[in-house]
Amino acid sequence: MLRSSDDRGRGRGRGRESASREVCSFSIKPYIPGERKREMGGGVEGPLFETKGGKGRIWYKLYACSVFVGTCLIWVYRAIHIPKLGEEGRWIWLALFGAELWFGFYWVLNQSARWNPVYRRTFKEMLSKRYQDKLPNVDVFVCTADPMIEPPAMVINTVLSGMAYEYPPEKLSVYLSDDACSELTFYALLEASRFAKSWIPFCKKFKVEPRSPAAYFKEERVGPKDGLQAAEWEKTKSLYTEMENRINDVVKFGKVTENIRQQHRGFLGWNRATTSRDHQAILHILIDGRDKNAIDDEGFTLPTLVYMAREKRPYRHHNFKAGAMNSLLRVSSEISNGAVILNVDCDMYSNNSETVKDALCFFMDEEKGHEIAYVQLPQLFNNITKNDIYGSSLILYNKVDFHGLDGYGGPLYVGSGCFHRRDSLCGRRFDETCKAAIQVNDRNMESSASTLEERGKSLITCTYEDNTEWGKEMGLKYGCPVEDVITGLAIKCRGWKSIYFNPSRMGFLGVAPVTLAQTLVQHKRWSEGDFQIFLSKYCPFLHGRKRKLKLGLQMGYSMYCLWAPCSFPTMCYVIIPSFTLLHGISLFPKVSDIWFLPFLYVITATTIFSLWEALLIGCTMKRWWNEQRMYLFKRLTSYSFAFIDTILKHLGLKMSTFVVTSKVTDEAVSKRYEQEIMEFGLPSPMFTILATLAMLNLVCLIGGTKRWVLDEGIGLFGSLLLQFVLCGSAVLINMPVYQAMFFRNDAGRMPTSITLTSVALAMLAYIVPERYFRFPRISQ
Numbered sequence: 088m089l090r091s092s093d094d095r096g097r098g099r100g101r102g103r104e105s106a107s108r109e110v111c112s113f114s115i116k117p118y119i120p121g122e123r124k125r126e127m128g129g130g131v132e133g134p135l136f137e138t139k140g141g142k143g144r145i146w147y148k149l150y151a152c153s154v155f156v157g158t159c160l161i162w163v164y165r166a167i168h169i170p171k172l173g174e175e176g177r178w179i180w181l182a183l184f185g186a187e188l189w190f191g192f193y194w195v196l197n198q199s200a201r202w203n204p205v206y207r208r209t210f211k212e213m214l215s216k217r218y219q220d221k222l223p224n225v226d227v228f229v230c231t232a233d234p235m236i237e238p239p240a241m242v243i244n245t246v247l248s249g250m251a252y253e254y255p256p257e258k259l260s261v262y263l264s265d266d267a268c269s270e271l272t273f274y275a276l277l278e279a280s281r282f283a284k285s286w287i288p289f290c291k292k293f294k295v296e297p298r299s300p301a302a303y304f305k306e307e308r309v310g311p312k313d314g315l316q317a318a319e320w321e322k323t324k325s326l327y328t329e330m331e332n333r334i335n336d337v338v339k340f341g342k343v344t345e346n347i348r349q350q351h352r353g354f355l356g357w358n359r360a361t362t363s364r365d366h367q368a369i370l371h372i373l374i375d376g377r378d379k380n381a382i383d384d385e386g387f388t389l390p391t392l393v394y395m396a397r398e399k400r401p402y403r404h405h406n407f408k409a410g411a412m413n414s415l416l417r418v419s420s421e422i423s424n425g426a427v428i429l430n431v432d433c434d435m436y437s438n439n440s441e442t443v444k445d446a447l448c449f450f451m452d453e454e455k456g457h458e459i460a461y462v463q464l465p466q467l468f469n470n471i472t473k474n475d476i477y478g479s480s481l482i483l484y485n486k487v488d489f490h491g492l493d494g495y496g497g498p499l500y501v502g503s504g505c506f507h508r509r510d511s512l513c514g515r516r517f518d519e520t521c522k523a524a525i526q527v528n529d530r531n532m533e534s535s536a537s538t539l540e541e542r543g544k545s546l547i548t549c550t551y552e553d554n555t556e557w558g559k560e561m562g563l564k565y566g567c568p569v570e571d572v573i574t575g576l577a578i579k580c581r582g583w584k585s586i587y588f589n590p591s592r593m594g595f596l597g598v599a600p601v602t603l604a605q606t607l608v609q610h611k612r613w614s615e616g617d618f619q620i621f622l623s624k625y626c627p628f629l630h631g632r633k634r635k636l637k638l639g640l641q642m643g644y645s646m647y648c649l650w651a652p653c654s655f656p657t658m659c660y661v662i663i664p665s666f667t668l669l670h671g672i673s674l675f676p677k678v679s680d681i682w683f684l685p686f687l688y689v690i691t692a693t694t695i696f697s698l699w700e701a702l703l704i705g706c707t708m709k710r711w712w713n714e715q716r717m718y719l720f721k722r723l724t725s726y727s728f729a730f731i732d733t734i735l736k737h738l739g740l741k742m743s744t745f746v747v748t749s750k751v752t753d754e755a756v757s758k759r760y761e762q763e764i765m766e767f768g769l770p771s772p773m774f775t776i777l778a779t780l781a782m783l784n785l786v787c788l789i790g791g792t793k794r795w796v797l798d799e800g801i802g803l804f805g806s807l808l809l810q811f812v813l814c815g816s817a818v819l820i821n822m823p824v825y826q827a828m829f830f831r832n833d834a835g836r837m838p839t840s841i842t843l844t845s846v847a848l849a850m851l852a853y854i855v856p857e858r859y860f861r862f863p864r865i866s867q
């Protein structure tokens with residue numbers, strides 16, 4: 088599997104090849120059903136988790152079939168009414184037909200998410216009884232990339248919540264990868280390593296939740312009543328606040344003071360020449376769990392804590408988060424070598440201290456555990472407002488889609504809140520020999536911390552991965568903006584399964600984007616990455632099928648992979664019906680026509696279903712409406728940009744980038760977010776598109792109504808009804824855009840330049856001569 092191996096300067100006298108292999112090696116014990124249970128003694132039999140199917144599926148399937156029939160009838164109508172070659176308006180008809188074919192096809196793909204959902208439940212008590220001291224090492228990987236938009240104080244809260252898991256601390260290690268190589272973040276982590284000594288015992292003694300101190304102290308503004316806890320609460324809170332202030336002061340100042348520099352030899356790693364893009368590898372074991380002196384205030388062992396900044400050079404591509412994760416995989420294999428790895432983004436703190444045990448219930452289950460590569464928890468956020476104006480809670484994916492995919496072999500790996508089996512993440516194929524329980528592998532007790540650091544550093548140099556399979560067959564894959572999704576898919580194609588676990592107490596909470604621009608840019612990255620996967624050799628329908636992924640899962644992955652191409656059909660549907668409405672040209676059957684029925688049925692049935700589904704999972708009506716708007720906005724902007732960029736990349740005209748989502752916001756912006764006022768503010772080509780299309784629809788609706796009222800009367804309305812409905816809904820959904828253009832004067836309103844441009848462009852709709860759009864009025 089691995090090519091060339093040379094021994095140059097590798098301290099241990101072994102080649103890159105063997106080093107890489109060893110990183111992924113595993114002690115495997117043959118699986119003998121029943122053996123483990125006997126070993127453990129009676130009273131603890133039974134599976135560690137349970138799976139249940141969704142209810143009322145038969146009704147859903149009936150509904151879906153009826154919609155499908157309706158869709159087919161729409162296609163038939165379009166097909167038999169295509170204007171003849173040479174007739175005017177043929178291309179408009181064909182464009183609409185193409186869009187409807189696409190929507191129908193895409194709707195079929197979406198059925199994979201609802202056809203066969205499953206729900207999981209774990210039995211943690213059983214796990215603890217049965218495995219007690221035989222639990223595996225667990226490594227937590229946190230990635231950060233920029234101290235300005237990912238504040239160190241937030242990052243260490245995530246770290247602390249990971250250290251405070253209800254799990255034997257000698258088996259728990261937390262690694263922070265800092266792609267910014269910032270001494271500010273290092274300093275914050277150093278502070279966290281000290282604060283952990285009082286935070287962890289406090290959490291364990293009083294069963295505190297959540298275990299991110301910032302989140303906990305924010306929730307419990309007034310401390311507990313009972314005496315002892317109240318005193319400790321006060322003390323811990325002030326310790327935390329003081330630390331947070333120190334960190335924020337240093338961050339504000341922009342660098343650590345000489346005084347702080349003296350506190351730890353680690354700061355020697357930074358000098359004047361160090362920049363985030365040009366520096367040597369830095370690796371520090373801030374807490375060594377093996378160390379007898381590494382104890383908390385109550386005398387218990389502390390979990391291991393490690394800071395890592397892999398080597399960066401301006402002329403070497405670093406592969407973003409995937410590169411960081413692969414470095415973490417290697418470094419951790421030297422230090423703690425946890426058989427299970429938890430990956431979280433730096434904003435995603437643990438909100439549930441039992442989650443590690445939940446995850447282990449899946450991996451350690453005697454019956455099915457050996458085939459599970461990863462357990463994904465939902466990505467949830469703690470800054471979602473009531474009506475979720477940007478649809479950033481991803482609630483439909485969390486509450487519907489992923490349960491559906493789980494029924495076909497498992498959800499996507501979405502980068503954060505995911506537990507991995509180390510060997511499957513490192514590239515191992517699933518086969519008969521994998522039928523082994525996860526093993527307790529002891530830590531390397533001989534080597535000193537500084538030896539481990541030196542060895543670790545040699546694994547994270549820029550050249551380490553040259554001529555190895557890292558980024559290809561090993562670890563996370565490179566070259567894709569959604570390294571998580573493609574890696575998860577590759578793991579599935581190697582024969583593994585995954586699990587979606589959605590516990591009632593949320594497992595992780597992060598920071599969702601709070602402006603329209605951020606949301607659209609994030610979705611551009613996602614849809615671009617997903618579409619790249621579809622065009623790559625990992626295309627779910629080709630590679631997936633070859634690798635025997637279930638059809639449902641192939642469809643499920645494609646549902647995301649084909650976000651980007653949804654853009655143009657949507658654009659057709661936003662532009663053409665309105666445009667032709669303006670000119671009084673009918674594109675849909677008349678109300679009295681029998682062909683009107685399939686359109687009516689498909690549109691109302693799918694709308695009512697989607698509303699009903701949203702209400703069922705706890706959305707408000709307004710939230711559902713906001714969600715529809717965001718669907719539209721993403722398709723018109725993020726997805727179309729992603730589509731174009733993907734094509735350019737394929738032609739070699741563009742490089743891949745990773746725009747990190749900001750986790751901080753200025754006060755005025757976040758106030759508007761709280762009030763659910765849509766944020767525009769700075770000019771962006773995406774806003775120009777949105778504003779122009781919004782204006783276009785408004786002009787068309789007004790023009791169409793005028794024509795109807797003044798010129799042609801009620802008969803015309805009958806043949807244009809659907810176009811009125813489509814154009815009218817577009818106008819309704821665009822309300823916030825008009826407001827931002829004409830009725831607001833806060834800093835978040837639409838930039839004037841965009842307003843002017845869009846009004847001018849929309850006026851063109853009036854000027855463009857009608858004959859370009861004239862159309863035989865077949866259905867009249």
Ligand SMILES: O=c1ccn([C@@H]2O[C@H](COP(=O)(O)OP(=O)(O)O[C@H]3O[C@H](CO)[C@@H](O)[C@H](O)[C@H]3O)[C@@H](O)[C@H]2O)c(=O)[nH]1
Nearest residue numbers: 230231232266407408411432433501502503568569747748
């Ligand atoms: O060069 C980089 C860029 C990013 N990151 C980290 O990657 C994480 C995700 O970045 P973010 O900007 O928050 O992206 P999101 O869109 O919110 O993240 C989702 O989508 C990404 C893929 O597009 C995945 O990497 C993430 O895990 C997933 O949560 C953050 O912790 C970053 O610090 C790095 O470590 N190095």
Ligand SMILES: [Mn+2]
Nearest residue numbers: 432434597748
């Ligand atoms: Mn994020």
